[in-house]
Amino acid sequence: MLRSSRREWMQGAAGVALMGMATRAVGAAPSILPAKAEPLPLSAVRLRPSVYATAVETNRRYLYRLSPDRLLHNFRAYAGLEPKAEIYGGWESDTIAGHTLGHYMSALVLTWQQTGDTEMRRRADYIVAELAEAQAKRGTGYVGALGRKRADGKVVDGEEIFPEIMAGKIKSGGFDLNGSWSPLYTVHKLFAGLLDIHGGWGNAQALDVAVKLGGYFARVFAALDDAQMQTVLGCEYGGLNESYAELYQRTGDRQWLALAERIYDRKVLDPLVAGEDKLANFHANTQVPKLIGLARIHEITGKPEPAKGASFFWETVTGHHSYVIGGNADREYFSEPDTIARHVTDQTCEHCNTYNMMKLTRHLYGWQPDGRYFDYYERAHLNHAMAAQHPQNGGFTYMTPLMSGVAREFSTDKDDAFWCCVGSGMEAHAKHGESIFWQGGDTLLVNLYIPAEARWEKRSAVVTLDTAYPMEGQATLSFTRLDRAGRFPLALRVPGWANGQAQVEVNGQAVSPRFERGYAVVDRRWKTGDTVSIRLPLDLRVETTPGDDSVVAVLRGPMVMAADLGGREDKWDSPDPVLVGVNPLAGFTAADPATARYRTAGVFRPADLSFVPFYSQYDRRSAVYFKRFTEAGWKTQEAAFLADQARARDIAARSVDVMHLGEMQPERDHGLTSDISYPVSYRGRQGRDARSGGYFEFTMAVRPGPMILQGTYWGEERARDFDILVDNVKVATQHLENDKPGAFFDVEYPLPPALTAGKKSVRVRIVPHDRSTAGPIFGMRLFAAKAGATA
Structure with a gap:
């Protein structure tokens, strides 16, 4: 498969389920999967050697x-x-x-x-x-x-x-x-x-x-x-x-x-219960635990409304607000649905969000086992959760950046x-x-292919799962002990991306399992020593981004692949790599299949690349999302594309400090103080304003030499005026009034050299004129003027 979309992989297991349903319609056979399921207790599972x-x-x-x-x-x-x-x-x-x-x-x-x-x-x-x-x-x-x-x-x-x-x-x-x-x-x-x-x-x-x-x-x-x-x-x-x-x-x-x-936040939860996606500009992780709470209330009371809210939220976030690694949110906030391609930044995928989405997934799966829930869970678990812990020093990421060339930042042993x-x-x-093995009725379900041994008390059994997945496509379950031998179903998850292509063997002999709701089910008499193996295809594929087919990622089985752009100590100042051609996967060659490493030839610009599993890039810089062009389209777009990138990188390279206004942690980090001032959200951006009689003020780092302060504004504001002061010296009066309809725009304020001379930081203060509003300002940046420039 060369190309797929997020909806296709989410629906893949459902497709397998439909195949099984069509078969059952002829024979009128009842469902073989349990109506509900629960995980084997964590205390009953011991991991075998693996990452x-x-x-x-x-x-x-x-x-x-x-x-x-x-x-x-x-x-x-x-x-x-x-x-x-x-x-x-x-x-x-x-x-x-x-x-x-x-x-x-x-x-x-x-x-x-x-x-x-x-x-x-x-x-x-x-x-x-x-x-x-x-x-x-x-x-x-x-x-x-x-x-x-x-x-x-x-x-x-x-x-x-x-x-x-x-x-x-x-x-x-x-x-x-x-x-x-x-x-x-x-x-x-x-x-x-x-x-x-x-x-x-x-x-x-x-x-x-x-x-x-x-x-x-x-x-x-x-x-x-x-x-x-x-x-x-x-x-x-x-x-x-x-x-x-x-x-x-x-x-x-x-x-x-x-x-x-x-304890029910009507503003957020009422629309979700009603099946309405109004998540844009809400802080993401503030909301997810509320839905976990609704799920638990449903489990206790049986009331349908909490379940509706939790289910709709899960479907909406996983289908329309999630990045390829399973995480969500840019700078901690949801954007409009299907706009991921516009939010591939250095502040993507807060880990808390994914941790809580995985918890919510477990609740929903338990209500009605369906492999598609674990298609999402596996993706988030492997590609985000495993990327968020440094395997040597135990540090954790806050964000997992997906912007090309950005290294992950981990907490340190300084605590x-x-x-x-x-x-x-x-x-x-x-x-x-905790989520490898599940049980429901007489059925044992295997949802994650992770090396482990588990006690299954219902059958007085010990089962062992051996696999090198996801580096290899095979996993083998052995009944090391089965004191209560007998007939029961064993369900092995077939991920949606496998398109139903699963080979199953029992004791080394091929069998024809029954496919249902994303599972290959083998229903037979089992005894101690029996083994069952599943083999899944691990072909490379290109997956498009929800809402924008021109932005793609490369995957191998459940693994998101990343172009390796060098170590964190290596400066990255090259243009973002782009994918060019009708059949890009033809340009990939396996360099080391055992570790899922590939080389490319002729399909990326400006240069060939090496690809590795994204989660393993702990101390490396990566590229995950790629703009895709035809050969003709690239020739047309190359000059403008590279010029835009060069401008953005030039400003980024000269930047000394960036203030993300309206966002919790950046405002705390910069010591923001304010009065009659409020965070705002508009068109997917966070900002802050100050009303008449108020102000907001914050600290920004500076360095020697001429400096420029840059503010970002929305181009269709009503008339408003405000002053910008640096260390209590007014450097500008800004008037906003329909400056650039339909777009955000930047204004630069060169600072007098005397304002920053000998200083490591300054206080920036925004003050509205009487009966006016300051901003909203959607971020401020301090960067060095180009060599030779004067203030």
Whole structure:
């Protein structure tokens, strides 16, 4: 297959299912697959040597390196107890402190389940005891580490915001609630960790802490009317609805279920339940956990509306908002559907989003097993999750950039980051065995081809899966032990990209399986020693991008392939490679099939390339998406294409600092302060404005020599005027009024040399004129003037 689209690979397994349905229509045979399924417990699965087993061990070393007492610092300090160790830096020293501990608790449980390491369990129990002590000292049911920044800049115990909220004093934004950074998001992480520890081995103290914490916030929410509740829910709250649903499941107390259903952000969730895609310009990972919560509520209550919302969201994101590696969002935000080709940047694919999309996938698959769910899951797991952890030092990525030539950035062993994606990363790489084997009724399903051994209690069986997949196309399942021998179906997933081309053997003899819903099913009497093998084709293929057939990626089986553009230490300043010709795959030659390495000849411009699996490019620069041209089309477009690239690269090469206005982390990194100023989203871009009487101000780095400040604006604004100041010196007054209809445009402001001389940074301040608005400004950049230029 030379060419496919995202919809085709998502629908591939469904196509296989239709083949099976057509066969059944003649013979009127009932479905052989189970109506529902559940994974074999993680504790029943042990990984055999592979990159996945390496990732678990690397992550286990990382968990050992972290200090529970350092993560507990604020929990004790804010409760009036003496901390036992200094606080960590990065986000743990900001007002979102505490979110990492929740992730760490969950990761400890998962690692104990995946490996049997008793130190993981000991640490988890220790943390629960410490939290119980801090909770008892407070005496309110609350326990937490989050901070609150007061108007005078002082950071204090974040609990003080909740009495204000109960009194109706609510100042809520996308990530700030009364001066605390996403506090309910942090509360959710702590809830999840407590519930995971309780579920892991029945730690009753963990459930007791969770119930008391749940009661505290039940009182907070009870003080709010519906409008106030929606205002609070306008600030990121993670999957707090899921936590309360799970608390009900553990205790049977219906107040928790009622609260789970009340934690419902109507602005986001109502359209999804109604089947409407209004995701553009929403922060992506803020939304995914809400849908996981809806999925859990559906599982508990059986109500159809939560399931509709969760299912529609999954279909929409995977089919219309996802990149080829399975991740989504550019600079953390969804864009319009089917616009991925316009958002291939250095800020694509936040790992948290994919981690949570994989969790949501597991819920939906359990409701009705269908191979297409694991077509997505496998793609995201292999190409994004595995790319997001450095296999040597255990660092994690925040974004996984897909822009050509951009290297990945990982957290370091200094433990000074603690981004959200560090938290989801330590969970993701603790549990690579959790979705390989599933069961439903009498059926055993194999969804991921990862070397592993598992106990299947239903049949008192031990099964072993041997494979070099995805480097090789064969996988063999052996019944190492089968105490309850007998007849039952074994279902092996046939990925949609295989187009039903799967060869199956039982004990070395070819068989004709039954194909249904993306599976090759063998229904027979099984006994100890039996083996079943599946072989899948691993041909290269070109896949088009949703909404733009002229932008393509190259895949081999489930693997996204990348052009290797050199090491991270090698500067990349060449034009983006483009694909030229009618039959591009004819120009690929296997250089080392065992490691999926290829060379190209004559089909790329400006030069031939080497291709390797994208996930393995930890310390390398890559190209994944390629603009595709015919020979004639390339001759026409080459000059303009290269000129545009050269201009963009010239500015990028001279750039000293870039400010992505309206985005959470860049604004924090640049020390943004503001008043009567708001983040905005328009046409897929984030920005910020300031209203009359307000301002916004931030720090930008400079370097010696003439500098230029550049602002980006939308070309169809109504008349407005504002001043731009650098270190309190006005450098420009900007007037906007229908400057460039239908397009964004840039304005350059040369800075007087005296403004930057001898400085490492400056403060940029934007002030609207009276009765006017400043901006919106969709980003600002400081770059060096060309040699010889004067201000």
